Amino acid sequence: MSEKTELLYHVDGDLVPASEATVSVDDRGFRYGDAAFETLRAYGGTIFAWGRHVDRLERTCEALSLEHGLSTDDLRERIDATLAANDLADAYVRLSITRGVQPGKLTPQPEVDPTVVVYVKPLPRGGLEGERVWDEPATVRTVETRRMPDEAIPAGAKTHNYLNGILARAELRNRDEPADEALMRDLEGHVAEGATSNLFFVRDGTLHTPTADGPVLPGITRALVLELAAEGGISVREDRCDLEDVLAADEAFLTNRTWELRPVATLDGREIGGGPVTERLSRLYDERIEDACYR
Incomplete structure (x- = not known):
C-alpha cells in the first residue's frame, strides 16, 4: 500500500477509514476496559501462531465471563479481509472484542452484542531476510x-x-x-x-x-x-x-x-x-x- 493511503480498519463487520473508525462512548471496552484483545503479526500474508492466539483469546474471554458467540472462522475472516483491503502481507494486527454497549452499570449483563475491531499497520518483512522493527537494543x-x-x-x-x-x-x-x-x-x-x-x-x-x-x-x-x-x-x-x-x-x-x-x-x-x-x-x-x- 502507498504510505499516503489511509488505512482501513474493520469495525463491527464494516471496513472503514481509520479516521472514521469509532465505537460508542457507552461501549464497555471504552467505559471500563471490559474487553479482550490479541496482538498478532502477519508474515507474508500468514498470521503466525494463529491457533495459539485463539486459545489465549478464549482464555481471556473466559476470565472475563465474556461469551461473545463469535466463531474462530468469523474472527479470522475479519482479519484476512482487513489485510486484503489494505494490501498488506507483513503487518501488525490487533484484534479486540469488547462486551459491547450495555446500560451504564458496572455489573455486566449476560446478553452480549460484542464490538469487534481489527486494527492493522504495516511492518517490515520478518524471517531470515527480514529486518527488525527496533533500531537498537x-x-x-x-x-x-x-x-x-x-x-x-x-x-x-x-x-x-x-x-x-x-x-x-x-x-x-x-x-x-x-x-x-x-x-x-x-x-x-x-x-x-x-x-x-x-x-x-x-x-x-x-x-x-x-x-x-x-x-x-x-x-x-x-x-x-x-x-x-x-x-x-x-x-x-x-x-x-x-x-x-x-x-x-x-x-x-x-x-x-x-x-x-x-x-x-x-x-x-x-x-x-x-x-x-x-x-x-x-x-x-x-x-x-x-x-x-x-x-
Whole structure:
C-alpha cells in the first residue's frame, strides 16, 4: 500500500477509514476496559501462531465471563479481509472484542452484542531476510510500580485494562534518563516482566525467565522461545528471579510479538547486551518464521 493511503480498519463487520473508525462512548471496552484483545503479526500474508492466539483469546474471554458467540472462522475472516483491503502481507494486527454497549452499570449483563475491531499497520518483512522493527537494543529501567497480583487481576488475561503498564511507562517518562521499557517486580520484589514484554536472561549458559506461576502474562513469543531453547539443547530455568540475578547476567533480551527478540543494552544503567545464546535463539526464531510463513 502507498504510505499516503489511509488505512482501513474493520469495525463491527464494516471496513472503514481509520479516521472514521469509532465505537460508542457507552461501549464497555471504552467505559471500563471490559474487553479482550490479541496482538498478532502477519508474515507474508500468514498470521503466525494463529491457533495459539485463539486459545489465549478464549482464555481471556473466559476470565472475563465474556461469551461473545463469535466463531474462530468469523474472527479470522475479519482479519484476512482487513489485510486484503489494505494490501498488506507483513503487518501488525490487533484484534479486540469488547462486551459491547450495555446500560451504564458496572455489573455486566449476560446478553452480549460484542464490538469487534481489527486494527492493522504495516511492518517490515520478518524471517531470515527480514529486518527488525527496533533500531537498537533496548534500554531498560526498573520502576516502583509493581505488577498486579494474579489474585486481583488474572495475569494471563490480555484485556484492555492496561493501567498497570501505563503507570510503569509513565514513571519512565518522568525520569531524566529515557528508557525503552519498564521492568516491573511483583509485590515480593521478584522480577516479573516488562510493561509490554517478557524478560529472558542468560547466566553461565543457562537461559532464565521469571516463572509464569507469578504475575506474568505468558506471551506467545515467550512460549516459542522456550520451545526453541529446548529443541536447541539450551538449558532453561523458569523460576523466581531477583533483580540482582538479572543485573549479573551475561546476556538479556525481551520478547513480544512485535519486537520478537530484542537484546537488552542496559538495565538501570548497567551494560548487559546480547550474546551467543540470544543470537542463536534469534536465528532459530527467524528460521521458524521463514519456514512457517514464507516458504
